[in-house]
Amino acid sequence: MKLGYTVQIWQEGEHYIAHALPLDVASSGPTPAKARAALKEAVHLFLHTAKEEATLEQILEESGYVHGARGWTSPKWVKTEKATVAA
DSSP states (O other): OOOEEEEEEEEEEEEEEEETTTEEEEEESSHHHHHHHHHHHHHHHHHHHHTTHHHHHHHHHTTTTTTEEEEEEOOOOOOOOOOOOOO
């Protein structure tokens, strides 16, 4: 199964964090490329485990994926933006 997801990468200190949306899986590395590679492996393991536990369909549905004739389709992102709030 091929499953699409969106990757966000940001820096925390000397490390980079890569986050897969809408699956809410994250990993890190010393460079953006290594963080992205670690995330790919983490997503693969997350989905593999969910499949073994028979929870994959539930997780995908709760994450906004839709199952159709061509498989699972990720949510359509309308916009990604930064925002601020006073604490």
